[in-house]
Amino acid sequence: MLAPQQTKLLVYLKAVKADPKEVGPVPGFTRDMTGLGHHGTGDLEPQLRTERDLEQAQDLFRLSYAAA
Numbered sequence: 001m002l003a004p005q006q007t008k009l010l011v012y013l014k015a016v017k018a019d020p021k022e023v024g025p026v027p028g029f030t031r032d033m034t035g036l037g038h039h040g041t042g043d044l045e046p047q048l049r050t051e052r053d054l055e056q057a058q059d060l061f062r063l064s065y066a067a068a
Contacts, residue, residue: 008047008049044064046060
């Protein structure tokens with residue numbers, strides 16, 4: 001699921017392979033959403049602000065997609 005914001009794009013990834021506990025939250029980039037009420041379906045929330053963030057998140061996208 002995508003959640004556009006004014007300054008960033010939030011993406012919620014299913015945490016089957018992209019488990020927040022295994023990946024580890026990176027302050028300002030990813031957040032563990034486990035147990036938090038939110039509109040997304042996944043437990044890992046990468047926050048995309050720049051093209052570099054998008055490049056950095058590609059491996060997370062691939063892990064989540066492979067697990068689906």
